[in-house]
Amino acid sequence: MKVLIETSARHVHLSREALDVLFGRGYGLKVKRFLSQPGQFVSEDRVEIVGARGSIKNVSVLGPPRGSTQVELSLTDARKIGIDAVIRESGDLSGSPGCKIVGPIGIYDLKEGVIAAKRHIHMAPQDARKIGTDSGEIVSVKINSSERSTIFEDTVVRVSNKFSLACHIDTDESNAAGIKGEIFGEIIV
Ligand SMILES: [Zn+2]
Structure with a gap:
């Protein structure tokens, strides 16, 4: 069976709690473009991901908000900023590394949730x-x-x-x- 191949660039999914801290209470993400999976979108909003040895600016926030905050990086990205990434399926975050997320109005300390998404x-x-x-x-x-x-x-x-x-x-x-x-x-x- 033929299948469309889509490349996911680094991005984050934010919980309501993280959105409130980073962008302000009740903030609504601004839809930039809808993705192939129904209802999922890339927003115009951006955050910075901070690891032990560096950071990556301008990381896209995907919407809508989710139950848990999840940061999806490539292994190359993770190595560059000093995060020992694990390859996991989306949502399987237990025991994964954390990071700091910097938004326009606040910093969110993510305890776990940085993954390289399993294809x-x-x-x-x-x-x-x-x-x-x-x-x-x-x-x-x-x-x-x-x-x-x-x-x-x-x-x-x-x-x-x-x-x-x-x-x-x-x-x-x-x-x-x-x-x-x-x-x-x-x-x-
Ligand atoms: Zn997917």
Whole structure:
């Protein structure tokens, strides 16, 4: 099955509590552009992520707010600012490293929640049935690019009727596969 490959740049998801501290009580994120997954958007709002050895400015805040604050960096980003990142699925934050998040009006001390997102495929139940896979299963994705064709193993399937079919990788993975512009991969079950 063909799947759209989307590269996720570094970003944060903020809890209501973190939003209040960083941007002000009751602040509403300003929608810049909607993403492929229904309701999810990139906001115009930015924060700075501070680790033990440096910081990264201008990190996008994605909306809407979530139950837990989560910072998604590439391993390259994390190393640069001195965070010993772990590869985790979104939401699996227990025991992950923390950081400081600097916003326009405040600083939020995040105890845990910095991850390098485990690559994954969002799909609807009918797509999963078609290729005989299910939520939580591990598949591979073959990407043919002009110079760095790559097979990504260890790609987790996430199924929900709220999802549209897309494979999410980070900027390290995208660079490793030499991806430029819109590209599709092949799911290998
Ligand atoms: Zn995703």
